[in-house]
Amino acid sequence: MSVLLTRAGVVRDDPWRFLAEDEAAADGADVVVPFARLRAEARLAERAGRLGVAIAPGDRVEEIVDKLPALSLIAVAFPGFRDGRGYSTARLLRERYRYAG
Amino acid sequence: MYRYDEFDAEIVRERIEEFRAQVERRLKGEITEDQFKPLRLMNGLYLQLHAYMLRVAIPYGTLSSRQLARLARIARDFDKGYGHFTTRQNIQYNWVRLVDVVPILEALAEVEMHAIQTSGNCIRNVTADHFAAAAADEVDDPRVWSEIIRQWSTFHPEFSFLPRKFKIAVTAAETDRAAVQVHDIGLHLKKRDGKLAFTVYVGGGQGRTPFVAPAIRDDLAPEDLLSYLEAILRVYNRAGRRDNLYKSRIKILVSALGAEEFARQVEEEWRLSDRARIDLPADEEQRIRDYFAPPCFRTLKDADAGFEAARARDAAFARWVSTNVHSHRTPGYASVTISLKPVGGIPGDATAAQMEAVAALGKRYSFDEIRVSHEQNLILPHVEKADLHDLWQALKENGLATPNAGLISDIIACPGLDYCDLANARSIPIAQGISNRFADLEQQAQIGELKIKISGCINACGHHHVGHIGILGVDKHGEEFYQILLGGRGDERAKLGKITGKGLPAEAIPDAIARIVARYIALRTDESERFIDAYERLGPKPFEEALYAEIKELAA
């Protein structure tokens, strides 16, 4: 279960749906797909509805740089607070790939 | 000397307040020790065999008199009257009560000290050459770079949860006194074609899988230092193993990839990085450098008649000078090693009274500066030769004038089973046993330089891998045994010691060391050939034979 946090605090009516590996992306819905699906499914961005990706600690953002413009949300996962890989991911996204979403 | 800026002071204050609340909850039993553990470790508070232990950072081992006097007061008011200086140029208080921790942290903050980042998987206290700014063979003050690294790495948002702890050491002298090649990153600043450049060693370390670090760069421009470090740390943060505690240090990553491939990945990361954003602008470097401006040395002739006369007159003084006084680059000055290794004593321990005495002597004779060496001694870096005899007498009155720097009783030992809950065996009593066996200082001087390093378990906090003679405590069916290693060194020609045959019981160690030493004396070409030189010339065989000679006789 993830909670969407913004600068304004917890968003109550979180419109985003985190999809599983095999769950279809309904047209019109705002969906967050796992990293591997974003890489594999070329047409995800062509649907109606916003698209996001969930990045696990071991995922390498370099591999999805070409898709960044199509993404409205990037969820960097921190499964345990001692695993700091997400901080490198976040820094690369912001500074190297200029992701501003 | 560097002073904390407002930013540091504010954060340290906030951290103390936060911790005060956490300690109160623990004292009231509102949280368990398990819940408290990550919180206390963030503040340098460990739980050992018998009590809490607080580890206080001494950045690059440099202290002012005021700071050392404060460390003394803490030892007196809150510990059993002493503190323990460690191989990482820190001080540890071994008998701390939980209720006293916040008052201790407050007392430290008043002198710009703290215990942050002395634990956890972050970049730890940066260590440096203890003769910085005094050594003749130095190309720059390594503390300038250590301080730049300290500021960059403190609360670094990206590198606070690395796969494992991370230790960086810096030297800028020809002779490496900071053991940089056995650190996660070792930086050796040298002159190259007239310009300063870092040789960058990555992936050294001790512990259960020791490595001497390979150099991945020998021409790094100093102004590129931070962006390059950041590239190394990023490669490690992303690719270092997190599935196995024993394989999580950067040395394992470097050895798995090979130094060349690791270097390639770092270079690639560095090429892509936004260096202008990370590297320090020249004026900022200068601002930090100004904190380390050399003291106002007087213009003196190098030879001092009074000093020479005292040396000729007083044999005990002369002996101390020959071991514990080191040449200084400024004419008329010297650096002094204050031995924390009295015969039969506990390596690295200093009483409150001793710390106070050194603080006062540092103020009087050494421009208010004191250093902690990784060999667990204190240093007065800048002493006028004319003052040496007075200084020596004052040290003698405080039990601090043992003339054994670099000799067989200048032993490094970890806390071992007397304190540490990871230990397999005691290390302190082994050090004491050897020190007592060689109590005759005349004999020690004749043996010459010999570095013994002792760890109470495979974690190698006592650097046994790089001792000329290393001693490792092991547990054999519930009994303490000691494995001997030979031929290690932690200097600019770093090498890991060779493990010899089977372990010996504690009571056999002093005699075993004595047999090795006797063989060395018999085989050395002359007094100028040190133990380590003879070992490298002759190989391990004669020394191993000597080590096990008696044991064979017993078996026969």
Ligand code: HEM
């Ligand atoms: C509470 C007592 C201590 C504990 C629990 C402890 C724990 C450890 C552990 C687990 C390691 C191995 C790390 C690895 O291989 O990845 C280690 C290494 C080390 N520790 Fe300690 N230590 C303690 C006290 C000390 C003291 C007192 C010193 C300084 C005198 C020290 C200095 C070092 C050094 C130099 C290393 C080897 C370099 C390295 O691999 O990091 N430790 N320690």
Ligand code: SF4
């Ligand atoms: S080497 Fe082992 S026994 Fe010694 S302090 Fe480190 S963990 Fe403890």
